[in-house]
Amino acid sequence: MIGTKGDEMGRYRGRLTAFIVVALFIIIWDYIFYYVLGNRLILSVDIIYTILILGAAFWLGGYYDSHQNSIEKLKKSEEKYRALSDEMSLVLEQIDEVVFKTDEQGLFQFLNPAWENFSGYSVQESLNANALHFLPLQQRHEVLPTIRACIKDKVDRNKIEISYRTKEGGNYWAELHMKFNYDETGKFKGTIGTISDITHRIYAEEELMEMNENLAVQSQKLSVAGQLAAGIAHEVRNPLTAINGFLQLMKTDSNSNHYYLDIIFTEIKRIEMVLSELLMLAKPQAVHLREKNVVHILKQVTALLQTNATLFDVTIHSRFSRDELFIRCDENQIKQVFINLIKNAIEAQPNGGNIYIDASEMNGQILLTFEDEGEGMDKNTLNKLGEPFYTTKEKGTGLGFMVCLRILKDHRGTITAQSEKGKGTTFEIILPSALPKKSKRAKEAAKGAAEKL
Numbered sequence: 001m002i003g004t005k006g007d008e009m010g011r012y013r014g015r016l017t018a019f020i021v022v023a024l025f026i027i028i029w030d031y032i033f034y035y036v037l038g039n040r041l042i043l044s045v046d047i048i049y050t051i052l053i054l055g056a057a058f059w060l061g062g063y064y065d066s067h068q069n070s071i072e073k074l075k076k077s078e079e080k081y082r083a084l085s086d087e088m089s090l091v092l093e094q095i096d097e098v099v100f101k102t103d104e105q106g107l108f109q110f111l112n113p114a115w116e117n118f119s120g121y122s123v124q125e126s127l128n129a130n131a132l133h134f135l136p137l138q139q140r141h142e143v144l145p146t147i148r149a150c151i152k153d154k155v156d157r158n159k160i161e162i163s164y165r166t167k168e169g170g171n172y173w174a175e176l177h178m179k180f181n182y183d184e185t186g187k188f189k190g191t192i193g194t195i196s197d198i199t200h201r202i203y204a205e206e207e208l209m210e211m212n213e214n215l216a217v218q219s220q221k222l223s224v225a226g227q228l229a230a231g232i233a234h235e236v237r238n239p240l241t242a243i244n245g246f247l248q249l250m251k252t253d254s255n256s257n258h259y260y261l262d263i264i265f266t267e268i269k270r271i272e273m274v275l276s277e278l279l280m281l282a283k284p285q286a287v288h289l290r291e292k293n294v295v296h297i298l299k300q301v302t303a304l305l306q307t308n309a310t311l312f313d314v315t316i317h318s319r320f321s322r323d324e325l326f327i328r329c330d331e332n333q334i335k336q337v338f339i340n341l342i343k344n345a346i347e348a349q350p351n352g353g354n355i356y357i358d359a360s361e362m363n364g365q366i367l368l369t370f371e372d373e374g375e376g377m378d379k380n381t382l383n384k385l386g387e388p389f390y391t392t393k394e395k396g397t398g399l400g401f402m403v404c405l406r407i408l409k410d411h412r413g414t415i416t417a418q419s420e421k422g423k424g425t426t427f428e429i430i431l432p433s434a435l436p437k438k439s440k441r442a443k444e445a446a447k448g449a450a451e452k453l
Contacts, residue, residue: 013068018061026050098195104188106130106147118174118197120167135164150180151188161198173202244268289328289411291434294366295320295359297331301338302357305346313352316342321360328434333407340400341370341427348374348425361433368429377419385417 033039098118101110107130111123119126119134132140139162150158160176178193247265302316309316327334345355353373360367377385385401408415412432419425 013065016061018057018064022053022057026053096197099193100131100195101190101192102131103190106132109190118166118195119164135162139163147178150178154182154186155180161202172197172199174198288330290331291326292329292331292334293323294325294327294329294334294368294431295323297334298338298357298359298368301335301342305339305342308343309346309355312346312349314346314349314355315353316355316357319356319358325359325361325366326434327366327411327431329411329431330407334411337404337407337429338370340404344400345370345372345374345425348372348376364433366431366433368431369426370429371424371426373424376421376423376425377417378421382417382419 095112096114096117098114099110099112100108100115103109108127111126113123115126116122121134126134132144135143143160143162146158146160149155157177157179160178162174162176164172164174166172175196175198176193177196178191180191181189183189244265247268298318298320302318306316342355342357349355349372355373356369356371358367358369358371404415408429408431414430416428417425418428
C-alpha cells in the first residue's frame with residue numbers, strides 16, 4: 001500500500017510542485033504589491049489573476065508529469081528489451097544448431113556462435129558473405145534452383161538436406177530449415193532459419209542400407225544353396241542306394257577285396273552325411289519345443305564326446321552356475337549344435353589342449369560359451385563363417401555351422417564367435433530362458449496343500 005501511494009504521488013509530483021511554487025509566489029507577490037507598495041486591492045481582478053496563474057501552473061505540471069511518466073515507461077521498456085535480448089543472446093550462444101538470417105541477396109546478416117563449430121569459419125568473416133559461398137560448387141547448382149523456385153512460388157517454408165565442407169576440409173551433411181520473408185507487396189526480403197548437423201544420421205542410414213543389401217545377398221545365397229542342395233540330394237541319393245545294395249552283394253563274395261569295399265562304404269556314408277546336411281538346409285525341419293534343462297543336455301553331450309576328446313589328448317572342463325538352467329528347445333536339434341561346436345573345438349587342437357564350457361543365466365537369458373585353445377582363426381575366416389561350402393578342414397563340408405545357425409534361429413537364439421590366430425576360439429550362444437512346467441503330481445500336491453489351508 002505504501003509503495004502504491006508513493007507511485008500515485010510520483011505521477012502527480014510535477015503538478016503538486018508547480019501548484020505549491022505558484023501559490024507561494026502569489027502570496028509573496030500580493031504581500032509586496034498590496035502591503036509593502038500600498039496598492040489598492042481589486043478583489044475580482046486578483047481572484048481571476050490567481051486562478052489563471054494556478055491553472056497555467058497546474059497544466060504545465062501535468063505536462064511535466066506526463067513527460068516523466070513517458071520517460072519512466074520508456075526506461076522500463078528498454079530494461080525489458082535489454083533483458084529479453086540478453087536471454088535471447090544466451091540461448092543463441094548455448095544451442096548447438098546454427099541460427100542465421102540473410103537478406104534478399106543471400107548475404108548473411110546474423111549468425112550465432114554455433115556457426116564456428118559447424119563450418120570452421122568465424123562469425124565475423126562470414127557476415128555479409130553469400131551463404132552459398134560455403135557450399136561445394138555442385139551443391140550450389142542443386143540448392144540455388146530450389147531456393148529460386150520457392151521465392152517464385154512465394155513458398156513460406158522449406159527444408160533441404162545439403163552436403164558441405166568445413167574450412168579445414170572433410171565431407172559433412174546438414175539439414176537446412178528456411179523461412180522466406182516477404183514485404184506487403186510480396187517482394188522477397190530474405191530468409192531466417194536453422195542448420196542442423198545430420199552427418200551421423202546419414203552415415204547410420206547408409207550403414208543400415210548396406211547391411212540390408214548384405215543380408216539380402218546372403219539370403220539369396222542361402223536360397224540358391226538350398227535349391228541346389230535339394231536338387232543334388234534327390235539326384236544323388238537314388239543311385240547311391242542302388243550302388244550300396246550291389247556293393248553289399250559283392251561283399252558277400254569271398255573273392256572280392258574287402259579292404260577296397262570298406263573304403264567304398266566309408267565314402268558312401270560320407271556322401272550320405274553331406275546329403276543329409278544339404279537336405280536339412282533345404283527343407284524346413286519340424287521343431288518341437290519343450291522345457292529342457294540345458295545343463296543336463298550339455299552333460300550328456302560331453303559324456304558322448306569324452307572318448308573322442310581323450311584320443312586327441314583334450315580335456316573338457318564344464319563350469320555351470322547351477323545345476324538347472326531351463327530353455328525351450330528341440331532337444332535333438334540343440335544337441336546337434338553342441339556336438340558340432342565341441343567336435344570342432346577338439347579337432348582344432350590336434351596336439352592336445354583344453355575346452356571350457358560355461359553355462360549361466362543373465363537377464364532372463366541363458367548364456368553358453370565354448371572356448372578352446374586351438375589354432376584360432378583370422379578375421380577373414382571369421383567373416384566367412386556360415387557361408388555355404390566354406391571350411392578350413394581338409395575333409396569338412398562347410399555345412400555344419402550353417403545347420404547350427406538354422407537351428408539357433410528356429411530357437412530364437414544367437415551365436416557369436418571371437419578368435420585370434422594362435423590364441424583359440426570362443427563361441428557364445430544366447431537363448432531365451434524358460435521356467436520348467438510343474439508336473440501333474442506337483443500341481444495336485446500344491447492344490448491339496450492349498451485346500452487344507
